[in-house]
Amino acid sequence: MRPAPPADPFQLGVASGDPLPDGFVLWTRLAPRPLEPDGHGGMPRVPYTVRYEVAEDAAFRKVVKRGQAVAAPELAHSVHAEVHGLRPGREYFYRFRAGTEISPAGRTRTAPDPRARVADFRFATASCAAWYHGHFTAYEHMAREYLDLVLFLGDYIYEYGITSANMWRQGVPLPGPEHAVETTTLEQYRLRYSLFKTDPNLQAAHAAAPWVFTTDDHEVQNNYADDWSETGIAPGDFLRRRAVAYRAFYENLPLRRASLPQGPGIAVYQRRHWGRLAQLDILDNRQFRDRYPAGAVVDNSPERLDPRRSILGEAQERWLYEGLRRSSATWNLHASGVVMAQIDRTTGPGESYSNDMWDGFPANRDRLFAAWRRHGIANPVVFSGDIHRGVAAELKADWADPASATVGTELVCSSIGSDGDGAETDGSAPVWLGNPHVKLYNARRGYLSCRLTPAALTSEFRTVARISTPGAPLATAARFVTEAGRPGLNREA
Numbered sequence: 131m132r133p134a135p136p137a138d139p140f141q142l143g144v145a146s147g148d149p150l151p152d153g154f155v156l157w158t159r160l161a162p163r164p165l166e167p168d169g170h171g172g173m174p175r176v177p178y179t180v181r182y183e184v185a186e187d188a189a190f191r192k193v194v195k196r197g198q199a200v201a202a203p204e205l206a207h208s209v210h211a212e213v214h215g216l217r218p219g220r221e222y223f224y225r226f227r228a229g230t231e232i233s234p235a236g237r238t239r240t241a242p243d244p245r246a247r248v249a250d251f252r253f254a255t256a257s258c259a260a261w262y263h264g265h266f267t268a269y270e271h272m273a274r275e276y277l278d279l280v281l282f283l284g285d286y287i288y289e290y291g292i293t294s295a296n297m298w299r300q301g302v303p304l305p306g307p308e309h310a311v312e313t314t315t316l317e318q319y320r321l322r323y324s325l326f327k328t329d330p331n332l333q334a335a336h337a338a339a340p341w342v343f344t345t346d347d348h349e350v351q352n353n354y355a356d357d358w359s360e361t362g363i364a365p366g367d368f369l370r371r372r373a374v375a376y377r378a379f380y381e382n383l384p385l386r387r388a389s390l391p392q393g394p395g396i397a398v399y400q401r402r403h404w405g406r407l408a409q410l411d412i413l414d415n416r417q418f419r420d421r422y423p424a425g426a427v428v429d430n431s432p433e434r435l436d437p438r439r440s441i442l443g444e445a446q447e448r449w450l451y452e453g454l455r456r457s458s459a460t461w462n463l464h465a466s467g468v469v470m471a472q473i474d475r476t477t478g479p480g481e482s483y484s485n486d487m488w489d490g491f492p493a494n495r496d497r498l499f500a501a502w503r504r505h506g507i508a509n510p511v512v513f514s515g516d517i518h519r520g521v522a523a524e525l526k527a528d529w530a531d532p533a534s535a536t537v538g539t540e541l542v543c544s545s546i547g548s549d550g551d552g553a554e555t556d557g558s559a560p561v562w563l564g565n566p567h568v569k570l571y572n573a574r575r576g577y578l579s580c581r582l583t584p585a586a587l588t589s590e591f592r593t594v595a596r597i598s599t600p601g602a603p604l605a606t607a608a609r610f611v612t613e614a615g616r617p618g619l620n621r622e623a
């Protein structure tokens with residue numbers, strides 16, 4: 131018989147993830163004092179039993195599953211309970227119990243049967259949640275949408291030290307000096323997740339729908355590429371840092387045990403289906419990418435064009451093209467941490483490109499488009515984040531020729547927090563809109579809300595006018611429709 135945990139252990143909320151037709155993974159983490167500097171959330175260093183129940187109704191009258199899991203100190207007292215044996219394509223509710231303490235309840239759902247003809251799939255995409263840059267008002271609104279899935283596209287945390295210089299979240303005290311340094315150790319990454327996850331709006335967004343994840347750079351360090359660090363850390367040391375960063379990532383998110391990091395690597399790329407309607411290929415743009423030819427940020431060196439360059443790495447490329455070849459889905463969705471469309475950064479004559487995005491790996495992008503073409507891929511749509519701006523772009527057969535075929539569609543969600551209040555437009559708008567295939571540039575904070583049917587994808591760019599203070603209302607900055615069989619963007623509003 132294990133002891134009861136300290137009082138009030140569910141302060142980081144609950145979450146669910148990775149919905150399959152027969153179940154999902156349920157997450158919580160016991161942390162009665164989440165901001166204890168050692169990263170252990172105020173928990174004694176012993177394991178505890180956590181029970182969970184899954185019900186068909188929000189009042190938990192019809193409980194269909196009960197189970198238990200161990201919250202162990204080695205994994206920061208996190209729980210990752212994989213639930214199976216449920217019915218496809220329906221809503222469920224869940225909660226945890228530890229001793230006599232009961233967690234808040236969460237709502238989640240299973241994916242449809244793989245053979246189901248799904249009429250309607252509602253999901254949101256989000257990225258870049260710098261807690262210190264503002265309130266999570268965008269998460270607050272996202273939690274109120276009735277979503278089947280949230281697709282998180284990277285930068286769930288940021289590794290930078292939090293000081294008075296970057297703490298723009300008004301009305302909240304500056305976190306202590308233990309938060310003022312860049313995260314490098316397991317304790318520091320754990321503490322960083324604890325800080326971000328104390329936010330009630332983030333907790334509400336997790337409790338409202340299941341999430342799936344890809345990562346970008348800031349879960350580890352800005353602009354990292356495989357074992358390369360921009361601060362010149364020796365590759366062996368950097369991989370050790372990557373290992374603890376991804377361990378804390380696993381501990382704090384609703385991920386299956388298959389995602390528990392093995393050494394410096396975490397399993398990110400994976401394929402999911404939403405009935406016959408959609409195949410979702412979640413891509414890993416960081417762990418296997420080639421090093422930058424020159425600067426990580428902007429460059430136009432000839433090395434950029436090396437046909438061997440890959441942002442996915444050879445094994446992931448093979449896996450992706452093979453999966454596309456076998457796809458029979460109406461829509462083929464790709465989740466990418468970074469922007470795929472070519473974006474020339476030089477307005478007027480001359481050209482330059484960001485090496486940190488797919489532009490640093492044009493040969494890989496060409497191989498992907500060739501796979502779409504070769505396998506007759508129906509309706510490819512790329513969802514990305516990273517740039518803290520809402521962008522909609524058409525993916526072109528020939529970037530230099532605006533009249534060339536549109537081969538796919540890209541929808542880039544803005545940031546939840548990163549870069550603070552933002553504005554409808556900003557100084558980078560002429561650069562982005564100078565690329566004729568870019569159809570929207572919006573510099574406010576927000577997320578993307580999508581409705582997918584067999585006939586069309588409707589995408590709405592949701593924005594909030596400020597995040598320095600809480601309570602900004604939700605707006606829809608733009609709405610696009612992409613019709614099945616006709617890649618590209620039709621602006622409706």
Ligand SMILES: [Fe+2]
Pocket residue numbers: 258259285348516517518548
């Ligand atoms: Fe970011």
